[in-house]
Each structure stands twice: as C-alpha cells, then as structure tokens.
Amino acid sequence: MFRHSMRTLLVSLCALTAASQAATAVVLAVPADQARTTSTPARALRTQTLSDLAAAMKGEAYANASYSLFAVQADGRTWSSGGKLVINKAGQAVGALFRSTAQTELNEHLREAAALAGTVGTNAANLRQSINGESYEHQVMYRGFAEQARKDGDLKAADLFTEIAADEGRHRNAYRTALTVLTTGRGAIPAPPMAKTVPVPAGLPKVKAARTKANLDTAMHGEALANAKYLLYAAHARQTGNAALARLFEGTAGVELHEHFAGEAVLAGLVRTTKTNLRTAITGERGEVSTVYPGFAKRATAVGDSAAARYFRNTAADEATHAAAFQQALNQLR
Template structure:
C-alpha cells in the first residue's frame, strides 16, 4: 500500500530511479539467472512497471506504518499500534514478497550487487547532491545537511558493494562488513522545512529509501554467500533506520495517531479502489494472469486494511 503524502507517484522514470539509474528499471532481467520461484515467462513491460510501482508503495507503507505504530504506543494506544504493526508485516512479508517474485527481482549474488551498485551510484553522485544544492538554495539547511550526509553514506554502500562484487568475480579482497547503523528516532510533529521543492525531494527520497530497504532484505534472503547476505542486511538497516527515519522527521511524516490513521485510510482507499484494480486490468489484457490475480488479491487486502483503520479511527472518536 502506498500512503498518500504530498502526491501520488505515477509510473515512469520518477518511480523507478531511486534504485536504478535514470530510465532504468528496478526489476529488469539480469544475467545471473533466477534464484527464487521464477518459473514461467517474464511479465510484459507494462506489467513490470506496475509491479515496480506497487513494490515501491508496499515498501513505503511498511516503513511508515512502523513509525505510526511507535507513535501510537507513545500515546498509549496499544491496539492501534498492533494494527499498524500487523498491517506493516502484510505489506512487506506478503505483498512486496509476492510482487518481487513475479518481477524476478532477486537474481544471483553478482547480479543483485550490480543492481545495488547502479542505484547507490545514482543516489551518491546525482540525486542526493542535487537535492542538497536545491535545499541550500531554498534556505532549508537541515535538509541540505541531511541530504549531504546520506550522499556520503550511499558512497560507502557503493564502495562496499563494489568490493563484494570484485571478490565474487575475482576472489581478490573480501566482502566488507556493513557500516554501523545509528538509528534515528522520529517524533510526531510538523514539517521542519519550508520549501515545497524540499518537501517533494524528501517525499521522493523516503520512497527510495523504503524501497532500498525492502529490496536489500530480499537480496539478503536469497544470497548464496553469507557475507553478501550480511552486507545487504546491514545496508537495508541503514536505509530504513537512519535515512528513511531522518527524512521522515524533516518531512513531518508522523503526526498524532488520529492524523496517521486518516492518512493511512486515504492511501488504502486509493490502492484498493483505483491503483490495484487498474493494474489488474492491464495485466489481464497483457496476458499476465498471475500478476493480475496478485493485484486483485492486494486490492482486496487493502480494502480490509482501510476498514480496519476506519474502525480504529472511530474508536478514537468515541474515546
């Protein structure tokens, strides 16, 4: 499920560049061959694009709902916190997983590292430096500093992934240990930036970091080399617990639980009534029956999530 933040991200280059270079695709066919339940033909390009879009949304929902659950616990709303936690697990452990399998996201270790290298190179060299320059120009110094720091972190990921790939290809060197993670706590509050452009860039960056976390955890699960799996898990933790969290704090993603529920309801409504039904129709027309069935299943799940969040909001209204 994709939460509705400042805008609904559309398909196309803007949807796919956070973990691949501009114009690239998240789940493009790679050379090393499939590693996880990838029998059958590859979905058509339009279906792959829709799978990429939905994976991005599911990853973002997982990351956001974790923060919403923490806020509900701070407010003493234990049942609502459990609801956010349960829903987050469905978004990542079921919806993202099934879409990742359909899209052939995980390949061999070398191909997965090349995928990660492409995304980290783009973020380190292009995206985050541009966001930092724009934030400085707009007077958002805290955002500029954060974007600059994350650009450095992504450079560290890039070097580690390259070293790991070199080891796999040549036997020289070793697979590096992951960087240390310093978790960022996110308190409820309004945005801490002033420019609309900075808000848009934070929104883009949050979706990319959430997707990177989910993707790297998927690569780790299917890694043949244990050190490569540890490297992917470490990078995934930094993307979620430092980068996403830091951006969410500046963005003002987390509010009081009533507002968080309302935002979740809007996102679930969009996906259950609009996005997933549209994706299902397109997949069916393309002959991608498995993807069409998965999209229909997810639409039904998101409708259930919407109703559960609505009930939770009504209970708060009576409290």
C-alpha cells in the same frame, strides 16, 4: 462510556491483529538458485506490467516503513507528573495493528510482487543492481536535492541530503568490493555498516519549500524500497551460503530505514498524532483499493499477464481489509 469504548477497541483490534499476524505467518519464497537469474519470468511479462509491479513494490515498501513509525507513535508511552510510566493500552492496540499491517505489506505483498517481477537474481546480479542504485543516489539524486534545498533556504534538508549522499557512496564502494570478492574469489566482503537509529517524534514539517517537500517524499520512497530489496537480497545470499554478503545487505538495509528514511521523515513531518496517522493510512489504502490496483489489474489482464493481474486483485482485496481495520480503530478513538 469512555471505558466501554476502550474495551471495545482493545477487543476488536486484538482480533484484527491476530488475524493479520496469521495471514503474515507464511512468507513467500524468492527463488534461491544462484546458478540462474530470475530474468526469465521477468521477460515474459509486458513492460507496462513490470512497471506496475515496480510501482507496487515502492508503494508497499513505503507503507511498511511509514506504518512502522506510526506504530511507535501509537504506543503512547508517557511519564506522569509523579514520575510513573503511563501506558496507553488503546494506543498499544493501534500500534500492534500498524505493525502487523506493515509486516503484511513487506512479507506478503512486496515479496510476491518481487517474485513476479524477477527482482532477485544471482548474488552478483543483485550486487550490480545495488551498485547502480547507490551510484545514482550518491552522484546525482542526493547532490541535486541538496543543491535545490540550499537554494530554497531549507538548510537542514540540504545538510541531510549531503550526508546521505556520502553514505550512499560508501555503500556503493562496499558493494563494489563485495562484487570483486565474489567474482575473483580473493579478499573479504566488507563488514556491514551500523545504523544510527533516528527517533521520529510527531511533528510538523521542518522544511518550507514545496520542492524540498517533494524531494523528501521521493527520497523516502527510495530509501524504503532500498531497505526492502536489500532484505530480499540478503535472504538470497543466506540461501546460497554467503552469510557475509547477507550481513552486508542487512546492515545496509538498516541504515536506509532507521537512519536515512527516519531522518527524512523528521524533516517531512511524516508522523503526526495517532488519529491523523490513521486517517493518512486510510486514505492511502482506499486509493489503492479504488484506483491503483484495479488499474494495474486491468492493464495486466488486457495484455494476458494473468498471474500479475491476479496478484493485483488479491492485493486490492487485502488493502480493503486494512482500510476497514484502520477505520474501525479511528472510530473507536473518537
């Protein structure tokens, strides 16, 4: 019975993964004309629609980052007492499902929302947006989070927040230099930073205060979004012939995801057992299907933002498919 259920799981998930990978084969293009920004379509949308698109981007970026970590946990490679590597094939199938879904969230859902919202502008505009974001995180957000964590006795979190605040200051300075090079034609764009990849094993939260947990959640959403936006900015830089700027954005994106987000995920206890991770994913996807995206679509329809409303409806349908795939995987693992 157990062997039969494993075969069923593998066959089912392979089919689901193949379908999902086919769906993500087409990556939506972001306008690449450096001579103009994408502010015109952004202004055409109502303020609430833009706000909902921003929320959608943050949620999709967070799902991409989380599912990528869940995939590593699901792979389930362990060493036997005899010193042999044991590969959990059922777990690898679930890992493949998490990875393909993560790519859909990033390469389809987030990119389409970014195109509708006019997120990507000229290289100079993208740098200015990045400088503003990094300045806020360096000067205000992470310093405030560190102070609160220290007061609450969560010293590991305080140290991490302080370290990330310093990193964001360096990112801001690199972007400032790049902007000067871009606007004056003098100097060289800084070399990209190198990410120190932080492993994220399954485990419980390493912090105790509710405030610290909430701040970690805010920080992880911010880092996931920064990673996604910098990848979009990097793609635009390459399309406009600025490979050095693209490398700077890509390197910084890697730090935000593999170092900052991962370090925060360890303290937050984001990754648990594969079954728990599947339940978490199912809950999130169903919430988007039943509440989040229908609400966004209703508001966009009411003010005549039909393209955005269509995007919200289509994304909700995709998330229903994701929820069903995750539920099927969970059922087979029981």
